Every structure is written in structure tokens, then in C-alpha cells.
Amino acid sequence: MPFTTDTTLIGQHAQLVPLRAEHHDNLVEAVRDGELWKLWYTAIPTPEGMAAEIDRRLGLQQAGSMLPFAVLNASSKAVGMTTYMNIDAANRRVEIGSTWYRTAVQRSPLNTECKRLLLTHAFETLDCIAVEFRTHFFNHQSRRGIERLGAKLDGVLRSHQINRHPDAHGALRDTCVYSILASEWSSVKAHLDFQLVKPRA
Numbered sequence: 600m601p602f603t604t605d606t607t608l609i610g611q612h613a614q615l616v617p618l619r620a621e622h623h624d625n626l627v628e629a630v631r632d633g634e635l636w637k638l639w640y641t642a643i644p645t646p647e648g649m650a651a652e653i654d655r656r657l658g659l660q661q662a663g664s665m666l667p668f669a670v671l672n673a674s675s676k677a678v679g680m681t682t683y684m685n686i687d688a689a690n691r692r693v694e695i696g697s698t699w700y701r702t703a704v705q706r707s708p709l710n711t712e713c714k715r716l717l718l719t720h721a722f723e724t725l726d727c728i729a730v731e732f733r734t735h736f737f738n739h740q741s742r743r744g745i746e747r748l749g750a751k752l753d754g755v756l757r758s759h760q761i762n763r764h765p766d767a768h769g770a771l772r773d774t775c776v777y778s779i780l781a782s783e784w785s786s787v788k789a790h791l792d793f794q795l796v797k798p799r800a
Contacts, residue, residue: 601688602663602666602683602686602688602693602725603660603663603664603665603666603686604666605617605666606666606720608668608716608717608719608720609716610712610713610715610716611673611708611712611795612672612673612707612708612709612712612795613670613671613672613673613709613712613713613716614670614671614675615668615669615670615671615681615713615716615717616668616669616671617667617668617669618653618656618657618667618668618669618680619653619669620650620653620654622653622669622677623649623650623653625676625677625678626649626653626669626677626679626680627646627649628701629677629678629679629700629701630643630644630645630646630649630699630701631646632701632702632703633701633702635699635701635702636648637766638764641699641734641735641738641741642697642763642764643699652680656680656682656697659684663686663688664684664685664686665682665683665684665685665686665697666682666683666686667680667681667682667697668680668681668682670700670709670713672704672709678700678701678703678704678709679698679699679700679701679704680697680698680699681695681696681697681698681713681717682695682696682697682698683695683717683721684696684697685731690728691725691726691727691728691729692727692728692729692730692731693721693725693727693730693731694730694731694732694733695714695717695718695721695730695731695732696732696733696734698713705740708795710744711748711791711794711795712795714748714791715788715791715792715795717730718730718748718779718784718787718788718791719788722781722784727781728780728781729778729779729780729781730778730779731753731776731777731778732745732748732750732776732777732778733774733775733776733777734774734775734777735762735772735773735774735775736755736772736773736774736775742775745777746777747794748779748787748790748791749779749783749786749787749790749791750777750778750779750787751777751778751779751783752775752776752777753776753777753778754776755773755774755775755776756773756774756776757773758771758772758773759771759772759773759774760772760774
């Protein structure tokens with residue numbers, strides 16, 4: 600299966616469906632929940648920029664470097680976005696990234712299940728040898744979430760990018776790079792399944 604073929608992944612708490620322009624209005628509502636675009640250490644579209652961001656992601660899909668999804672909740676309402684990005688089909692590697700969820704569903708089973716669905720498809724259908732995650736050094740919530748998945752820190756790319764958020768004043772971004780290897784997937788899968796069934800405090 601080509602890495603950029605439209606795919607739908609279905610779980611109990613979430614569905615990942617091919618991103619489409621029809622998701623625009625729900626995604627605008629979602630990003631307003633917590634005014635997520637104001638976070639200086641991440642790149643989340645503004646309500647006014649949502650249509651352009653959908654177009655950008657679909658353009659990268661056409662170029663062969665991204666597979667974008669809309670994240671739907673149990674009521675089939677779009678509550679965020681995620682992707683396979685920086686696709687390296689020749690080496691069977693992908694990065695899971697450009698992910699955001701409305702504040703109301705953050706730290707919920709939805710996020711864990713989305714990662715479970717994406718990792719399962721990557722390792723068991725696309726036959727990936729590794730799946731990567733990247734995040735800003737100062738995005739501590741994202742780093743903790745990635746580490747809870749069972750991903751391991753490969754290293755920090757220092758002065759990796761210029762942060763173009765208006766509140767970042769051109770600061771240089773240090774990027775933390777994590778990965779899960781195919782040989783680790785069975786253990787990570789068991790861990791995620793346990794996280795999805797255990798009672799939450």
C-alpha cells in the first residue's frame with residue numbers, strides 16, 4: 600500500500616479519516632477551544648488560517664510527503680488533526696506529527712487511541728522499520744505524552760529551526776527527536792492497550 604493512500608482508521612474513542620475541506624468548520628471550533636494557536640512553542644493554525652492549512656496538508660499529500668487525517672471523536676465530530684509526515688517510503692520510515700486536539704479531549708483516551716491506530720497501521724500495514732516523533736524542547740506536555748507512548752529519545756537537534764510564531768521573536772527551536780523501532784512495537788502495543796483499559800484517576 601502506498602504511504603500516501605487515503606486511509607480510515609477506526610477505534611472505540613476516535614476515528615482517523617482522510618482530511619477534507621468539509622472538516623473546516625468543526626476544526627475552527629476545535630482550535631478555538633483553548634485558543635491553541637497562541638502557544639508560541641508549536642505551530643497550530645489560527646481560525647482564519649484553517650482553510651489554508653487544510654490546503655497545505657493536502658498539497659503535501661499530493662507531493663508524496665504527508666498523509667493527513669482529521670481526528671473525529673465518538674460522535675464523528677472533527678476535534679483535531681494529525682499526519683504521517685516526512686514520509687520516507689524507500690526506507691519505510693514515517694514521522695507522526697503536525698498533531699493537535701481541542702483542549703476538551705487532550706489527556707483523554709482519544710489521544711492514546713489515535714497513536715495506537717497510527718502506530719498499528721505504520722508497523723503492521725506499511726511495514727515501517729521505525730516511526731519518529733519530533734517536538735519543541737519547551738513543549739513539555741508533548742514530550743511527556745510521547746514518552747508515555749514508549750518512544751525513546753534519539754537526541755536533540757539544537758538550533759534546528761527558526762520559530763516563526765509572532766510571540767517567539769525569531770527564537771531558535773531546539774527539536775527533540777524520539778522514535779519507536781519495529782522491534783519494540785510488540786511491547787509498546789501491549790503498553791498502549793493497557794493504558795486504554797486501565798481506570799483513569
